[in-house]
Amino acid sequence: MQGQSDKMVQLLTPEGVRVEHDDFEFTGTTEDLTGFLRDMVMARRFDTEATALQRHGELGLWPPVLGQEASQVGSARALLGHDVVFPTYREHAVAMCLGVPMSQILGLFRGCDAGEWEMLERFRNYQIIIGSQTLHATGYAMGLQYDGMVGNPDPADNAMVVAYHGDGASSQGDVNESYVFAASYNAPVVFFCQNNQYAISEPIALQSRIPLFQRAQGFGFPGIQVDGNDVLAVHATSEWAFNRARNGEGPAFIEAFTYRMGAHTTSDDPSKYRRDAETEEWRGRDPIARLTTYLRNEGAVDDAFLSALDAEAKDYGASIRASIATLTDKTMDEQFRTVYAEESVALEEQRREYADYLATFEENA
Template sequence: MVQLLTPDGTRVEHDEFRFDGTTEDLVGYLKDMILARRFDAEATALQRHGELGLWTPLIGQEAAQVGSAHALRPADVVFPSYREHAVAMVLGVPVTNMLSLFRGSNGGYWEKLDSFKNYQIVIGCQTLHATGYAMGLQLDGAVGNERDDDNAAVIVYHGDGAASQGDVNEAYVFAASYNAPVVFFCQNNQWAISEPIALQSRIPLYQRARGFGFPGVQVDGNDVLAVKAVTDWAMARARAGDGPAFIEAFTYRMGAHTTSDDPTKYRERADEEAWRGRDPIARLTTYLRGMGAIDDAWQDAVEAEAKEFGAAARAAIPTLEATTMERLFDTVYAEPTVALEAQRREYAEFAAALEEDA
């Protein structure tokens, strides 16, 4: 496993991967992780208050998301699953996009779709979308150019549970067959809802990549330095035309799978406590404090900013416009079809019948 910062905040070296960023970069990464955790907590509270229909907590996975997001360039494209809130925030996606989706307000259409595609609720489908998009980059001549700035690649996020899906394995096959410039970033948070990783795979997930014909690397997903270094490597080789790669970010879902889940029914408290000792925010804080890069004043200022950020997230809820079925029908296709119009009429008749019975 690639690790550059131990859980107790000690910097270590690795034979193949190194972090090339600055201390200033790390201070920025820490701030990103703190803000992402605050947003996550606010969204969870909003769901508990009935303002969101559901929420998918990211707590514990901040380093995997922030580190990988900072390895991306403007021309790269992200295909997320449904938990990549920190990736979205780093790339400038408004948090109202995520709130709207889980509130059911906007039909799921997002800003910044050129670089960050819609969340995918259906497990694993985004890997096929990402692989097809990556193949399109090849056809457009955006891969393997002599001038590196002319190149682009795709990163697709999925969980350990999704790695058991047929769609995901088909995406691996196509990516390898066409040498597509796509990086599969698997956040192995140890649990596919209530199923542990030991029931899904007899070998570490990153070793599966070899069977498909491309390299796989396991990285400490709670170490933002290591995640950034490994993702830099994978994205660079993809942009250069060297094909796909698989990253297994070995992390832990400190919270529930979703707000409808109760992890105390299937997880041991001792296991949770052990992983809390590997908290990605705590370890980077320890390291930066030891260097003198941050102090109490810095932390107080970031906490104040996080508080304001959380208040802004709460204040955004009343501004989210409720969608209607009519609007949803209007946005399925650019031009209406005969079948769609038949469905629209069928729904209108159904809704009218409900009103008569009320």
């Protein structure tokens, strides 16, 4: 596989077999792993429902997370209470793990609002401009540092920031600038790059001639590549990088080597630029299948557990479909009123102009 390093960290093979690694081990319990399986199954169900909602005209667009569940669940489950996430527009499974009300994520793609969910302090706004959020994450991390929330003896007093970005973003100026700023100020930020092999149609080889994780060294902080479809390895490497950042040891870069099983968005047609054989090969590395196999072999889950989980996912899917009806559209009045924090006389004039225009319809009615 192009771009895959022989140093890639893997703790669970695609066949569902645990393997040892010299530097990393999964610190959680089998119970934790069962929880991760549940997270991934629910995230996939949410994603399936959202894709279907787009097909039914309920959403304008949907960017599926299909295939990347382990990268997102493994990293999100390594977050602690004060940590803050700066996502792209595809971190649905991270949002779910943090407890963001998922119908609110749909609001952005339905066109009800521009993404203003509860918990915005913890799980920041989705970012459409590729890579912009990496600078925001770095600035926020500098702020944590100035606030003395790094390197304290009690780990509960510490915090860090995760900047999610993709392989395409690695070509953006902002992303490279964020690496420079993070390194220069030793900011507590971890760049978590999901290399899902494609930026819409463009393969990773167009963005980078070397494996992405090797770039980190040039910026002066450690970079590692992890099997992004292995939730154990993702969790272990995330825990390591996150702890370093919280302890004041500075930024780190994780390249989660994964695959976008679906389209870039519901407007995309992957058959134009990638072979079915390739997608099939990656299907053999599915993150949910391998963890299920492992837990089954361990005796941690059985048919009864899995069918109960399946039923739970179906109910969850139904609740997501139903939640669409609860979303409300932002009004033009709110649009006028929320441009500025402080009153703007000039804009207030336009707001009244529009209100007067609307009023002409009421008079005629």
